[in-house]
Amino acid sequence: MELTILGCYSATPRVNTSPTAQVLNIKNHLFLIDCGEGTQVQLRRYKVKFSRIKHVFISHLHGDHYFGLIGLISTFMLLGREAELHIYGPKGIKEIILLQLKLGKAWFNYPIIFHELESKESELIFEDEKVEVYTVPLKHRVYTNGFVFKEKPGDRKLNISEVVKAKIDVSYYQKLKQGFDVENEEGLIISNKEVTLDPNKPKSYAFCSDTAYYPECVPHLKGVTALYHESTFLNEHKHMCKSTRHSTAEHAAMIAKEANVGQLILGHYSTRYATLDKFKEEAEVIFKNVELAKDGKVFTF
């Protein structure tokens, strides 16, 4: 799983900082998560093969999380895209996009499929053989979801020396990987667990931005491999969290600790701070494994 941060600052785009957008490479999917103004330029800057994006997940309808979407959709049209594009986001996003396409008399050379969200409960919004995506209801000034991207458990692994010793024909290997007991060449039933190993632990990534400190989201984040959690403020501006419904680095760390995640990635920094080191310091008081998002940074889990 590979996460590329395209932008990790709050509010307004500036010359050297971009609003929220990231690309998750998971089991051969390229998922775009949020799409602030300028995201298509960031995709080009960091050489992401963005024609491969087929699914876009929008957390909420504040501009720094979606104003770049209509531009990306238009660019896909200009580039002659034919593949479907699925957009998951709050109710209203379809109206915004279609109104602009209509008034620009845009032609549709590829299908756009909107999955509008309005549930206040976590729900499964995407699933295929290898991946599941769930929403994580958050607490912000407008309806907002985080997302958890989960690999499904893979096949069991053959313990090949045991398989050979047990005299199992090659034609049964697939069955073994799927967890079945099989018959060997001598007609004996071989127990699956004697000749196979557990699959690799499935990885998962959770994105939580924007949100106030909201422990109610913890059950949905339990044990994820990596959690990106917004940290708009440092403790010195903690008093601003209430009215803006944002979090501090410490809040993010508290969620990471309660959910027992593998790694915490901080981002969505207020542009008032000249340097970011204090975000890491303040979070590490609560939770050990903290990384700072930076525009262009790639995380591999």
Add this chain to the structure above:
Amino acid sequence: MELTILGCYSATPRVNTSPTAQVLNIKNHLFLIDCGEGTQVQLRRYKVKFSRIKHVFISHLHGDHYFGLIGLISTFMLLGREAELHIYGPKGIKEIILLQLKLGKAWFNYPIIFHELESKESELIFEDEKVEVYTVPLKHRVYTNGFVFKEKPGDRKLNISEVVKAKIDVSYYQKLKQGFDVENEEGLIISNKEVTLDPNKPKSYAFCSDTAYYPECVPHLKGVTALYHESTFLNEHKHMCKSTRHSTAEHAAMIAKEANVGQLILGHYSTRYATLDKFKEEAEVIFKNVELAKDGKVFTF
């Protein structure tokens, strides 16, 4: 009059080229003309004091000319703007902007006044003591206007040695500047033209993008100091003008020549061309005074 090019490329924004946006400094106004995605970053990059922008002119509702507007409006809100913002653009722009502000539950700390355009005739859309702005109907795939920004004629200039010789009291100077005949200290009527000089010739700037070759716009452009005219294509791609309703550099030069403008500025280049020199070369065959727009370039008339 000072024109700052923020972006002068067609279609999609890229790392080193921006879509259409420019700022015209005229008689203490800062007029923003078109507002492609990323315009607010370009305003910061080129250190334009963008809180001074009170009037935005949008030519048409293709994304490369207006997708940056909602972001700029939102940033003005975040920066605590209180001054009115006037937006002149095709019918539909109000619905697009208000829908996005509504769904983002944005608060209004400053008034936005929409002036929606739908006339197919040239019309006066802005006027104060010093400046007039007219639309220039163009020919494109959607309803599109160019704009002409005109200084009004200034006061007549005193020919001070003649004024003294004619024994005119200082209290009459303002009347003289306004063109009136006045009485001198001896009770004689002094003819205005004997003691004043013509005012400086008022300057004017015309913006024409996007458009097919459209000689019908020439009457509105007659004698302007500078004309920015789109030149999406070189002659080698002239065949693409018909379906896209764009112009070549040669087309732009033909309009400049027919309208007898002072200077032609080319822009809105297709991103297919690695260099721009040929645009100037092809235009100069028809019209002599040709300049190439470049992102960040400032023209002073």
